[in-house]
Amino acid sequence: MSRPSRFEHYRFLGDKRTQVVYDLDDPSTPSAVVEEVASSGNGAAFGPDTLAEARNRNYKAYKPR
Numbered sequence: 001m002s003r004p005s006r007f008e009h010y011r012f013l014g015d016k017r018t019q020v021v022y023d024l025d026d027p028s029t030p031s032a033v034v035e036e037v038a039s040s041g042n043g044a045a046f047g048p049d050t051l052a053e054a055r056n057r058n059y060k061a062y063k064p065r
Contacts, residue, residue, distance in 0.1 A: 029062060
């Protein structure tokens, strides 16, 4: 999956509405959801770009069903 242009330098993309974080390097991450989050203006990047930092901000990791 290619990364959205605003988040091309980040691995983790968070959805501010649902507090879910998506790993852009994981092939099971749904590309349609990532595109929707990035284009809606509800995406969040983390610094440092780690899952631990996302969890520190109360985001939960996306788990495919």
